[in-house]
Amino acid sequence: MPHTRSTGRTMKITSRFTIAVHTLLVIHSFQDSMKVTSAFIASSVNANPVIIRRILLQLKAAGFISVASGTGGARLTRDPKDITLFDVYQAVDCVEGDLFHFHENPNPQCPVGRNIHTVLDQHLQEAQNAMEGVLKKATLADLTAEMQPLL
Amino acid sequence: MPHTRSTGRTMKITSRFTIAVHTLLVIHSFQDSMKVTSAFIASSVNANPVIIRRILLQLKAAGFISVASGTGGARLTRDPKDITLFDVYQAVDCVEGDLFHFHENPNPQCPVGRNIHTVLDQHLQEAQNAMEGVLKKATLADLTAEMQPLL
């Protein structure tokens, strides 16, 4: 029985994405009752505060939050209804352009090598669009609402 | 203007997948007119023959091809209509289980940390399903047909 070199672990979309969503939910939930610092978020996420700060920078750059440097504390600057999971996914640079990694420079002398890109690309793009389309449907407000009954 | 540490390149689904599809198309196209060796496939893909052999092992283990060790040459052992892009995607271990990497051990003391997993998982799973669903629709036979007019 032949076996591969696979050691088990494989590629996944960076956890920055789920951490960013977690972060936004924490800010949304607590911003009115307390100062939401990177250390506070870090303790909810269970990660290093610097990791959180780096994500806060990306969320700030995307225009979702403001962060009070010096004083401390993050706040949403956009209605949670207007922040989709896809927005967050883009903000934290989950994928740059294409989700699938196409092998480069297939041999143009070969009929398959010459056309593989054209033929495959359509399907891969469609697959990526389908995935991103689902992320575009859900907003931060939706997640908050879905979390309510669990509390 | 704050900026991130991102250097540009980000995670993508391994090129093993597109190489595997390319490989199957080459086998399908040439198996009746010549002996299709790892070296031949490698020259079409423009990759090292060992890379191709490792992928051939995975495709063989999945039951899509037979490889004549010693003599050399790969052949399809299944109708191209019955090999979907998703089958190939699974055969080469593109993702093991979940596409998204969820940060582990969120703080159960925090209401957000306690429920983030439950709430987010549904959306992430739906996104992944949508992507994989598209890959399930296209077969090797479809790709071959789409490539015909380009030749």
Added chain:
DNA sequence: TTCGTTGTAACCTGGATTGTTACAACGAAA
């Protein structure tokens, strides 16, 4: 036996992610 090919080990390289410590800049409050 010879010869081309496969199966597979061993190794290297580069890149990305995640985590860490450290510290200057900042803003508010004492």
Added chain:
DNA sequence: TTTCGTTGTAACAATCCAGGTTACAACGAA
């Protein structure tokens, strides 16, 4: 003005994985 907590950010270290390479034993047919 000084103090203090916090942010912004640099500089690293530790993994981990993909991708590539060389090397060689095993194989099967001629």
